[in-house]
Amino acid sequence: MSIRTKLSRDFFARPTVEVAPDLLGITLVRKMPDGSEVRAPIVEVEAYTEDDPACHAYRGLTERCRVMFGPPGFSYVYFIYGMYFCLNVVTEGEGTPGAILIRALGAPGCDGPGKLCRQWEIDRSLNAVDLLDPNSAIYLEAGTKYSARQISITERIGLSVATERLWRFFVTDHPHVSGKRNKTRSKSVAKR
DNA sequence: TTTGCGATTCGG
DNA sequence: CGAATCGCAAAG
Numbered sequence: 001m002s003i004r005t006k007l008s009r010d011f012f013a014r015p016t017v018e019v020a021p022d023l024l025g026i027t028l029v030r031k032m033p034d035g036s037e038v039r040a041p042i043v044e045v046e047a048y049t050e051d052d053p054a055c056h057a058y059r060g061l062t063e064r065c066r067v068m069f070g071p072p073g074f075s076y077v078y079f080i081y082g083m084y085f086c087l088n089v090v091t092e093g094e095g096t097p098g099a100i101l102i103r104a105l106g107a108p109g110c111d112g113p114g115k116l117c118r119q120w121e122i123d124r125s126l127n128a129v130d131l132l133d134p135n136s137a138i139y140l141e142a143g144t145k146y147s148a149r150q151i152s153i154t155e156r157i158g159l160s161v162a163t164e165r166l167w168r169f170f171v172t173d174h175p176h177v178s179g180k181r182n183k184t185r186s187k188s189v190a191k192r
Numbered sequence: 193t194t195t196g197c198g199a200t201t202c203g204g
Numbered sequence: 205c206g207a208a209t210c211g212c213a214a215a216g
Contacts, residue, residue: 046199054199056212064212081200082209088199101199114200158199178200 003145007132012072016091016098020047021151021169023089023100027141029134030120038120041143044104044170044177046156048088050097053161057097067128068097075138077117077127084114085123089131089140103157104170104178112178146171 005011005026012019029039048055056065056078067076068090076088076099092098103113110116117123122138129136152172155163157179170177 048199056199059213062213078199079211080198082198082211084200086199099199103199112200118201156199160198 005142005145007140007142009071009073009132012089012091013093014091016047016049016100017167019089019091020045020100020167021148021153022145023102024151024169024171025146026143028102028105028138029141030122030138033121038107039141040105040107040110042102042104043106043174044102044168046101046103046169047091047167048099048101050092052165054156054159054165055097055099057099061097065097068099070094070128072098073130073132073140075126075129075131077122077124079124080114085117086113087117087122087126087138103168104174104176106171106174106176108176111176111180115178 023042023045026042027039028042031037050057052058057068061069064078067074070090071094072091074090076090077085079085087102088099090099101113104111105116109119126138129138131140133139150172152170153166154168155166156168
């Protein structure tokens with residue numbers, strides 16, 4: 001029997017590293033600009049906290065990361081590498097910054113933080129929206145919780161600092177987890 | 193105001 | 205492995 005994750009403001013008002021694995025299995029819903037709607041479960045995330053050198057809020061409040069200091073359960077969308085957007089969920093109580101980067105969804109073409117935002121047309125216009133409000137253009141919905149034994153934990157990806165923190169969580173063996181380039185490579189493997 | 197680089201992705 | 209591509213924030 002599977003456990004249904006109950007969403008509430010308090011669910012996100014917890015330590016970021018505790019919320020992160022609990023986010024796996026929760027459904028992300030996006031009302032597309034053309035009126036259609038897409039939904040998929042979160043299958044890979046990374047945690048970022050106040051005392052974390054890799055966190056945008058590490059050096060205090062700036063215009064970019066201001067939403068991280070606000071109430072939990074809101075979106076934090078930022079622009080990176082001159083061409084991609086990344087979607088986060090704000091955590092911790094109001095006044096304490098914290099966020100969880102959504103790195104992959106259980107949907108085609110959503111295996112990577114930049115790719116899923118491109119696929120679902122998520123940009124800065126969706127920054128600071130309430131993800132607990134079904135009226136938002138993007139929001140979260142209760143989903144099936146994964147047990148601890150189905151979750152893998154590793155170092156975060158793409159960082160130059162704080163690489164030792166094991167704050168990346170993903171559904172073990174899930175086909176849509178990021179970093180799976182060359183999925184079907186059986187040709188050059190034999191070389192040795 | 194300038195400058196170096198980034199929570200990425202894709203092609204060669 | 206490196207280019208693409210530009211906003212952000214630290215440095216000057």
